[in-house]
Amino acid sequence: MLSILHFKTLQHYSQLSHCFTTRYYERDITTAQGQEYFLKSYQSNQSNFILPKQVHGSKIQVIQDKDSLSNNKRDVADAIITNWKNIWIGVLVADCFPILMFEPVVNVIAIIHAGWRGIDQNIHLKTMQHLLEFMNCSIQHLLIGIGPGIGPCCFEVGKEVSDRFEKRSIISAQFVHHISEQKALVDLRGLITADLVMAGIPLENIEIMNYCTSCCTDLFYSYRKEGKTTGRMLLAARLNDV
Ligand SMILES: [Zn+2]
Known part of the structure; x- marks a missing residue:
């Protein structure tokens, strides 16, 4: 079984390495x-790896110098977000x-954790805005990969x-589908995509891994x-030295 997936459109850039581990990954990635084990397979180590404490908020960590890396x-x-080379972010x-x-023109990457709370706080749009305003990114050049998450088939929520x-x-509102008085299904993937397109990202710049994690527990x-x-x-x- 597949232990790692890649975004097809992003694989062709030699200055970028990326991966998404599935449940068949050889080690417990937590x-x-x-x-x-993961870092070693890319000739890297823990001192070059940034994994934030995720809290379903909308705070963005920017890695731009040695201090921000160590502190x-x-x-x-x-x-x-980082424009530093040889640093894994995840x-x-x-x-x-x-x-x-x-x-790919100015060589900047961002990785986002977007659950419903983060999406509600616009974490995806705030990160994009930061890239445009402070990192010299151009909206026409931004390429976006949306990985597997819970689909509209399974993300049932209450009225709140x-x-x-x-x-x-x-x-x-168009991504909320009522199934009863009190219950609805929400299409978070559709919502993220629509928000980004409305903000000006060309649809062809967005690649989606179109799996529902809750339906596909054989892989996720x-x-x-x-x-x-x-x-x-x-x-x-990671941005590579090329
Ligand atoms: Zn599903």
Whole structure:
């Protein structure tokens, strides 16, 4: 079985390495040993690896110099941005959406952990905005990969959550599908994509791994389906010296 997936469109860039581990990854990626195994396979080590403390918020960690690398190693953040070479950045997920943003002209990458709470706080749009405003990225050049997450088939929510998405915006409301008075299904992947396209990202610049983690537990871990003790998957990226 596949232990690693890649975004097809992003694989052709020699200045970028990236991967998404599945449940068939050879080691438990949540452990220090598992992460060391992963980093070693790319001739890297823990001192060049940034994995934030994810809290379903909208804080962005920016790695731009040696200080930010050594001081903020396990900062609370749900998005990380860097233009530094040879630094792996990553997030762990199981149902939440992992997103990779890459600007191949100025060489900047971002990795985002986007669950419903983060999406509600616009983590995806805030990260994109930061890339455009502070990292010299161009909206025409930004390439985006959206990894596997819980699909509209399985992401059932109560009124509290569906109300929030219906009030959030007209676009957002279109991704809420009521199945009863109190229950609705929300298409988070569709919502992220629509938000990014509305913000100006060309649709052809977005690649989607179109799997539902909750339907496909033969390949992925699912928090919803399997409970909180299930494993996690890593989406990670690195800018290479070329
Ligand atoms: Zn599903």
